[in-house]
Amino acid sequence: MFMRFPAPIRRVVYTTNMIESLNSRFRQATRRRGHFPDDDAALKVLYLVIRNPIKNRPNVTGRTPAWKQAINSLASYYGDRVTDR
Secondary structure, eight states: OGGGSOHHHHHHHHTHHHHHHHHHHHHHHHHHHOOOSSHHHHHHHHHHHHHSOOTTOTTSSOOOTTHHHHHHHHHHHHGGGOOOO
């Protein structure tokens, strides 16, 4: 089923691995500190996690290449179910 999608859509699905990697880094950063005095302190830690890229990764910026092309492919594949272009 997955391979039936056009190449731009498959590239977007691959980005979920990047999202899961970032979520894992968030969990590690918050678990190491235990508790925070307020919400701003927690947000600052998460911001610092985002700003510190992991070295030796193929996509350290986290940007999705050809995002517009993928959205257009999804719109042509699913029709009116994709509303944001």
